[in-house]
Amino acid sequence: MAKVVVITSGKGGVGKTTTAAAFAAALALRGHRTVVIDFDVGLRNLDLIMGCERRVVFDFINVINGDANLNQALIRDKRNDNLFIFPTSQTRDKNALKREGVERVLSELRDQFDYIVCDSPAGIEHGAITALYFADSAVIVTNPEVSSVRDSDRIIGILASRSRRAERNEAPVEVNLLLTRYDPARVAKGEMLTVEDVKEILSIPLLGIIPESEAVLRASNTGTPVSFDAESAAGRAYLDAVARFLGEQREMRFTTPERRSFLRVLFGRA
Amino acid sequence: MAAGNLVQGALFTVMVVRAGMLRDPALAAALARQVELSPRFFQNAPVVLDLKGAAGFAEMAEFDAARQELRARTLTLIGVQNAEPAQLAAAVAAGLASFAPSVTQPGRRAARPEPAAAEEPVVEPAPAAAARAAAMLVAEPVRSGVQIYARGTDLVVTAPVSPGAEIVADGNIHVYAPLRGRAMAGASGDGAARIFCSRFEAELVSIAGRYLVSEQLSPELRGLAVQIALDDDLLTITRI
Numbered sequence: 001m002a003k004v005v006v007i008t009s010g011k012g013g014v015g016k017t018t019t020a021a022a023f024a025a026a027l028a029l030r031g032h033r034t035v036v037i038d039f040d041v042g043l044r045n046l047d048l049i050m051g052c053e054r055r056v057v058f059d060f061i062n063v064i065n066g067d068a069n070l071n072q073a074l075i076r077d078k079r080n081d082n083l084f085i086f087p088t089s090q091t092r093d094k095n096a097l098k099r100e101g102v103e104r105v106l107s108e109l110r111d112q113f114d115y116i117v118c119d120s121p122a123g124i125e126h127g128a129i130t131a132l133y134f135a136d137s138a139v140i141v142t143n144p145e146v147s148s149v150r151d152s153d154r155i156i157g158i159l160a161s162r163s164r165r166a167e168r169n170e171a172p173v174e175v176n177l178l179l180t181r182y183d184p185a186r187v188a189k190g191e192m193l194t195v196e197d198v199k200e201i202l203s204i205p206l207l208g209i210i211p212e213s214e215a216v217l218r219a220s221n222t223g224t225p226v227s228f229d230a231e232s233a234a235g236r237a238y239l240d241a242v243a244r245f246l247g248e249q250r251e252m253r254f255t256t257p258e259r260r261s262f263l264r265v266l267f268g269r270a
Numbered sequence: 271m272a273a274g275n276l277v278q279g280a281l282f283t284v285m286v287v288r289a290g291m292l293r294d295p296a297l298a299a300a301l302a303r304q305v306e307l308s309p310r311f312f313q314n315a316p317v318v319l320d321l322k323g324a325a326g327f328a329e330m331a332e333f334d335a336a337r338q339e340l341r342a343r344t345l346t347l348i349g350v351q352n353a354e355p356a357q358l359a360a361a362v363a364a365g366l367a368s369f370a371p372s373v374t375q376p377g378r379r380a381a382r383p384e385p386a387a388a389e390e391p392v393v394e395p396a397p398a399a400a401a402r403a404a405a406m407l408v409a410e411p412v413r414s415g416v417q418i419y420a421r422g423t424d425l426v427v428t429a430p431v432s433p434g435a436e437i438v439a440d441g442n443i444h445v446y447a448p449l450r451g452r453a454m455a456g457a458s459g460d461g462a463a464r465i466f467c468s469r470f471e472a473e474l475v476s477i478a479g480r481y482l483v484s485e486q487l488s489p490e491l492r493g494l495a496v497q498i499a500l501d502d503d504l505l506t507i508t509r510i
Contacts (some may be wrong), residue, residue, distance in 0.1 A: 157413025
């Protein structure tokens with residue numbers, strides 16, 4: 001039975017779609033059959049980040065409305081056979097996400113996959129609520145700044161009260177924190193919250209810390225999930241986070257400012 | 271308690287008025303202010319007269335006069351406390367009950383509801399003066415955007431209260447974790463309610479409608495264990 005994982009945050013621009021892509025890709029790299037679904041109807045981005053925008057014919061809304069079947073809409077990733085992308089509609093809006101339709105699609109997907117990663121839109125309105133409603137597990141993407149932390153806190157509260165598991169009095173949605181765009185140098189200068197600050201306020205387990213990295217922008221511009229770039233710090237951080245998600249113990253990395261060696265400065269390498 | 275018991279114990283919230291204040295115009299002002307905050311609370315509310323250090327009151331007629339005086343303010347005199355033997359005899363003759371001295375700090379404020387054991391059935395007790403239900407316990411973090419209301423009782427929270435969360439109680443509020451959101455005790459007008467927290471980082475605190483926002487809170491108390499009470503109508507925050 002597949003596990004439904006929602007990537008959510010409340011706040012926009014914190015790295016949800018980047019995380020959904022990297023997280024799903026890392027799960028696929030670990031041998032799990034994984035599909036990543038774009039719930040951001042009307043602001044379709046996941047297909048760009050996954051580099052499959054030119055292969056989209058049918059989408060999530062078509063399948064919800066019964067205009068296409070699942071296999072017509074699912075796009076298999078060219079780099080990893082375990083990874084599928086389920087794009088959304090750019091022309092519709094969030095109201096097209098009918099809860100019964102989503103439920104039906106998810107139950108079909110559950111038979112075919114190990115992990116269903118849901119990329120939530122920002123906000124706490126219908127789209128975001130629908131994305132988290134069926135979740136078994138949630139990854140809370142948070143930047144080390146107060147407004148992001150507050151919005152994350154709000155979303156954790158909503159998961160605890162408005163998810164299907166909450167409504168049915170089942171075991172609560174498993175909630176984990178992923179700290180993204182973390183810049184140890186700026187944290188050291190007091191310009192960003194520390195890992196401890198964020199953990200203290202949200203008091204949920206920390207899955208990983210993704211350092212602010214040029215590799216993320218480079219990856220999204222080239223349509224590659226950053227976890228496919230094992231050379232980059234961000235890519236390795238996502239692989240670590242997914243390993244922890246799967247129950248492995250791994251030491252936290254990228255929490256202290258990187259020392260730029262004399263030679264690196266000399267040759268101008270970051 | 272076995273079913274069929276004809277006599278049962280119960281706890282009630284009863285206001286205590288110091289005898290010396292009865293003829294003080296300040297009492298009228300203090301009462302008027304309280305009544306304005308929560309008219310229902312004071313509708314037919316029971317009152318115990320505190321005779322500590324009070325001269326006189328050795329005659330039944332004096333109690334009758336006090337009863338009428340309070341009656342005019344919609345309050346019902348039901349008993350006395352700290353009475354001298356002669357005063358007690360007169361009070362009993364006037365049909366009043368004797369209450370044990372209360373354990374809280376005596377009369378720092380003119381009118382404050384105090385819990386006291388009522389040995390006499392009170393006719394038509396005011397809603398807020400009815401027995402307080404068991405305190406409400408919250409053991410999960412109270413997240414931003416969540417509001418919790420302990421109606422007619424105390425609220426005990428053993429997990430952090432996040433910024434943007436709101437905890438409200440008609441009684442006292444205890445937070446045994448960081449309090450970072452808003453806390454409002456005595457929400458239906460009980461000025462004797464208090465807020466206790468083991469780590470004070472609140473955005474706003476309020477008791478019986480009097481409030482302070484974090485900008486007005488002294489930064490020295492931030493992060494400490496404090497209690498917040500109304501003292502002469504001023505919110506005061508002290509370390510505990």
